[in-house]
Amino acid sequence: MDLLRRSWTIVWKDLLIEARTKQAFNAMVFFAALVLFIFSFALGPDTALLQQVSGGLLWVGIAFTGILSLNRTYQSEETSGGIEGLRVYPGDPRAIYLGKLFGNIIILLAVEMVLFPAAAVLFQIQLLPHALELAGVAILGTIGFSIVGTFYAALTVNLRAREVMLPLLLFPALIPMLLGAVNATTLIVVGDPMLDSGIWIRLLVAFDVIFFVISLWIFPIALEE
Amino acid sequence: MSSIRLNNWHVGWNSSRAQEAAITPTSDPGSAVELVGFSKRFGWNRVLRGIDLRVDRGTTLALVGPNGAGKTTLLKCLATLLQPSDGAGTVCGFDLRKEGDAIRERVGLVTVRGYVYDDLTAEENLRFSARMSGLKLEPDEYRAALARVGLERVADQRVRTFSTGMRKRVVLAQLRIRPLELALLDEPYAGLDTQGMALVDEFVREFRETGTTVIIASHQAGEATRAAEQTLILKNGKLSPMDHDEAARSHLSFDSLGASEV
Numbered sequence A: 001m002d003l004l005r006r007s008w009t010i011v012w013k014d015l016l017i018e019a020r021t022k023q024a025f026n027a028m029v030f031f032a033a034l035v036l037f038i039f040s041f042a043l044g045p046d047t048a049l050l051q052q053v054s055g056g057l058l059w060v061g062i063a064f065t066g067i068l069s070l071n072r073t074y075q076s077e078e079t080s081g082g083i084e085g086l087r088v089y090p091g092d093p094r095a096i097y098l099g100k101l102f103g104n105i106i107i108l109l110a111v112e113m114v115l116f117p118a119a120a121v122l123f124q125i126q127l128l129p130h131a132l133e134l135a136g137v138a139i140l141g142t143i144g145f146s147i148v149g150t151f152y153a154a155l156t157v158n159l160r161a162r163e164v165m166l167p168l169l170l171f172p173a174l175i176p177m178l179l180g181a182v183n184a185t186t187l188i189v190v191g192d193p194m195l196d197s198g199i200w201i202r203l204l205v206a207f208d209v210i211f212f213v214i215s216l217w218i219f220p221i222a223l224e225e
Numbered sequence B: 001m002s003s004i005r006l007n008n009w010h011v012g013w014n015s016s017r018a019q020e021a022a023i024t025p026t027s028d029p030g031s032a033v034e035l036v037g038f039s040k041r042f043g044w045n046r047v048l049r050g051i052d053l054r055v056d057r058g059t060t061l062a063l064v065g066p067n068g069a070g071k072t073t074l075l076k077c078l079a080t081l082l083q084p085s086d087g088a089g090t091v092c093g094f095d096l097r098k099e100g101d102a103i104r105e106r107v108g109l110v111t112v113r114g115y116v117y118d119d120l121t122a123e124e125n126l127r128f129s130a131r132m133s134g135l136k137l138e139p140d141e142y143r144a145a146l147a148r149v150g151l152e153r154v155a156d157q158r159v160r161t162f163s164t165g166m167r168k169r170v171v172l173a174q175l176r177i178r179p180l181e182l183a184l185l186d187e188p189y190a191g192l193d194t195q196g197m198a199l200v201d202e203f204v205r206e207f208r209e210t211g212t213t214v215i216i217a218s219h220q221a222g223e224a225t226r227a228a229e230q231t232l233i234l235k236n237g238k239l240s241p242m243d244h245d246e247a248a249r250s251h252l253s254f255d256s257l258g259a260s261e262v
Helices: A002-021 A023-043 A047-075 A094-123 A128-156 A162-190 A197-223 B013-022 B071-078 B100-106 B122-132 B139-148 B164-176 B194-209 B221-227 B244-249
Strands: B004-006 B031-042 B045-056 B060-064 B086-091 B107-110 B182-186 B213-218 B230-235 B238-242 B252-255 B258-261
Touching: A002 A023, A002 A094, A002 B122, A023 A047, A023 A094, A047 A094, A047 A128, A047 A162, A094 A128, A094 A197, A128 A162, A128 A197, A162 A197, B031 B071, B031 B213, B045 B071, B045 B086, B045 B213, B045 B238, B060 B071, B060 B194, B060 B221, B071 B086, B071 B107, B071 B182, B071 B213, B100 B107, B107 B164, B122 B139, B122 B164, B139 B164, B164 B194, B182 B194, B194 B213, B194 B221, B213 B221, B221 B230
Parallel strands: B060 B213, B060 B230, B107 B182, B182 B213
Antiparallel strands: B004 B045, B031 B045, B031 B086, B230 B238, B252 B258
């Protein structure tokens, strides 16, 4: 209970600061929109092709945009003495991980609420008939991305080349999650008469559970000097 | 009667390891800090070298020394933000290596910049600090804490707009909202005007009256010793005693080259 209360305190603080500065959200929305525009122009007006690759393009956009959010996860603490400013308080250090994780999930989902409609327009996808399924995949994928990303961001926060190191370490670990999210999204968009997307959604659920348990377990070690 | 006891053991790396295995500090309920063969290295750089120290509860201790002497490192080790490389220690009767959480419940640390968020207001910073410490205070209590440091009129302003001295006052208010057994003040006078410095002295006096142990680290011996009862000098990673009265009378200031009168 104390763990969740302290996690929520960190979420409250981070979202309050983000609501005031809007640094991460604005940058992420513009960057994500730019990525989708570039892909859309590069592939041309072929609707069938755009729909076939829409899942991949969407998740590439989300992954690149998510990196911006992850890089800021602990850097935002710098003016207040860095991550040390959170470690100085009593209680389970996992509260820091959970707080940062929930914050990343909320901000990334907020960006996706702009990103998905933009993708629907650019790639000529019918969003409404598949809204629930797409929302489910987006939430599972975002949770998986944030679980691993928040952990790796803590590992790389004190590295000199952290902006480069974070994606280098993170993307290989995200391959199962990206495979699941891309395939599930594409199947839902182009039609899934055999319900094959269920396999990929189960992969996403398994990825989220396994990596959440591992990350939560070893986060206190990652926080040490 | 509060007291400190120290003894620097000038030991090599291996012998320190041997000491760690052979000697552990006793969990004496009368001691706020007890260190045995305590060392801290960053890579090859040995910042603290085999420190033995005992600080009784209720003591107000000034820790003086030049920049880079290891004062901040020692305070961060006592606050469990850094782990010792060699040796062992207890803070408030709890093992530094194994019982960090229990120690953090009892210890407050003020750093030079403080753990304050620029884009939160003064009151929000206090609220965050209290909640993270497991406290649930009434809004009036936050206001009262800010009034205590002279910031009641700017309680709703973001810290970004504050001067260095005002920011330091927020840090002091953070320290005062929770009960502490050990207060670690790193350069608490830095950036403060005369009134602010008097406020720090007053806080230290209040801490002493309530039996809280205080360690004040500063490179300005005159400032640190003014509010303290005893003085230690930390230089090249080793602690040695310093005549407190003499240090208090002097305006000794340390820089990276040594000590000088200012």
